[in-house]
Amino acid sequence: MMAGRRDGSLMREKSSSRSPIVVAIAIGILLGCVCAFFFPHGFFSPDPSFPNRRLSNSQIGSSSCESEEKINMLKSNIMGFTEKNAELKKQVTELAEKLRLAEQEKDQAQKQFMALGKQHKAGPFGTVKGLRTNPTVLPDESVNPRLAKILEEVAVRKELIVALANSNVQLMLEVWFTSIKKVGIPNYLVVALDDRIADFCKSNDVPVYKRDPDEGIDTVARTGTNHAVSGLKFRILREFLQLGYSVLLSDVDIVYLQNPFDYLYRDSDVESMTDGHNNMTAYGYNDVFDEPSMGWARYAHTMRIWVYNSGFFYIRPTIPAIELLDRVADRLSRQPNSWDQAVFNEELYFPSHPGYIGLHAAKRTMDFHLFMNSKVLFKTIRKDDNLKKLKPVIIHINYHPDKLPRMKAVVEYYVNGKNDALERFPDGSDW
Template identity: 35%
Template sequence: MSTMESSKRGGPARNSQRTIWLALLFGQAIVAVAIIMLIRSRPSAHPQQWSEHATDRDALRLEGADLKNRLESWRRRATAVALDPNDILGPGSGALTNGITSTGTGAIASEDVVDAAATCNPNGHPITAVAPLNPKYLMRPAAEVEAENPEFAQLLATYANDKREIMLGLTNAVMICKNTTLCWWNGGNILESFLEILERSNITNHLIGVTDDQAAKYLSDRAADRGPTAFKINWFRPNVRIPDVQANTREANRVSSLKFSLLQTSLQLGYHTLITDMDLVYISNPFNELHRDADIESSSDGFDTMAYGRINSVHDPTMGWGGGGLFMETFTINVGCAYIRATHRAFAVVKRAADELAAQPGWDQQVFNTHLLTQSHGEYASPYATLRVMDIDKFVNSKRYFRTRRDAYLPGASSSAPTPVMVHFNYHPDKHARMLCIMDRYFRGKLDACDTFPGGSDPGTR
């Protein structure tokens, strides 16, 4: 066959192939153009360029929504790598939450802009993980709360640290213990010791609410005697009253019920609050030891691993092979030393406890733990507050120190335990005597100051 014949025979086939290739190339070009147009039509992944001179209401609304979404995304990513957003944005940069921002200096409603299901509270946690919180338990705008409590708001602004954190305690004349029939710790001026503890540990961001004239006079006279150059004790007279239903309960219960009223206000003003009792010794500044990764970070009444929670089991032989079951057991936290962040979920626990204490007599610690730890069931919805239990060998209760881990702490000269941040005398009736021995040991270097104290309340117990 000649070359010409071969060319003639292959010509139509080659033309057909060329047509197919051209069609494919044309189709790919159309697809590429479509993709480019689609990408260009989508919202830009880059920040929208807004005019800094724009004053149009709708444009500002859209700009605010865009800025808020970008800020929340940044906060979540910063929190995930343990970066405190306040270190960069400043302490007054509370994030919008459910249409409300609580910065301590004011609050604005932004319901036209904010999608409540997508917003975050100041701690970077979602407002809710399962179901919306009851609006009754959401924090009110800070501006409203500040208008109702201007003096307390000013005190918080004056004495809080740069992270908007405050230590809040309450006292009355009973803590001075002039009448040993009223104080239940075998005598001793716990208030005076606590004031020394604040000074020794340099806890300047504190506020003490004073509930009676005698305690107020004691603090005024003390300040006058010490002079203006002495360590300053920040105290005030709370403008709230103890609920009527607590009138005939123990003195400690009456004071504790007042504590939750003040705590609600400080949280709504945007201040993370370390609530404290006075029957404890802060050996160092507790704010230096906080993790700040939960709604509530608290000391525990636990003196072993049950403080953190552990699995246990039951077995009923009459049930045969199916007679076993597992359960979680844990100690309650102790609200005598609890760091509570200004988040909606932490506030919900506080308000529920406060509402119950205002309606019926009760022990604040039991009521608080009930609302914090009870799981959602039936019609009951948990506040979903996250909890961190403080290290029980840093924030130590007196049973762990003097009894269950005694060999690590005592005798002091051969102690193998690290120096605690705090020791709380919640288990022993001779509170003040043991407070003094801890102060002597860690503040004044008397290593054997606590060696002779028994493990329990009775002499000779370990």
């Protein structure tokens, strides 16, 4: 009994001594669970935003790789932007050029519209008349400022006579400008192709323009024959037209008896004297070609006209006129043995056809009795008592090689009144 009680009391004492410990442990566990629930990262977890936080080796390596990738990506983007910028600059340049061309076309279209006016219905039979006069180009003094200044002083109403000359034609040139001065024509200019002619003109108070050196044509200009020099005029005249001036182009084998500007119509791009010698040859005619082997269809009708003389023509500053000069100059440069007068007429007259676009230029033939060639004078006029009374505007010694003596004879006959001055010359030439 005693033993049993002692054991029971010991048991109770041990049990009572363990209870506070168990309770403390339980409380600790409970507090730990509560803290774990509310503070999962602990009370002293470092702030992720803190700049000086320590990183693990793996984090450092990862960040370094990401930075290198970003740098490479930025470099790639910069290169892409550079290429795009270059492409945009190219596009801007192309657009600017297209805009410039569009403005030119717009300006030309506006001029054409102004010339054409409003659209109208066709009028009654016999009253409809088409337009013939093309608008002039906008002057561009930047083409040749020095020439522009000379033309301002020499030209009258934006037009003048122009002749090209080198030392080979000095004697004819003297007769040429002496006759111009005698008539009282103020607006004329000599394009000197060498220094000797330039000095000769200055010493005789003749307006002169000496071109700037040009290796491509200077040799021909200084030493070329009449035909060679004649071919240069189409290139040189272009600048006059670009500057906005109408030009009466003149060879130097011409005698002036009246002021030609009083007899021009100015309604066409080109107004030229003719090599024709009567109404048919000068102004055109229906020439019948006969081919007997064709039987019923043996007769074929053709239209004929004798050529314009490329040594005396009036040309206005229009787009078709400039295109004519360009076409002729281009062909002569590629076909140096071609005759400039033949090329001049082919470009004026040949129509559009397969493989070729014709020139759309208005043209007028001058009165062949007023703007007279030497065939008309020596073969017809001097033998007709009535026609001898006419006073031409100019006489061009284009049909005869003995130019200087015939020019002097024309002056004697028409200016000095020597009635037999023309008699000693044959109709044609001796060869």
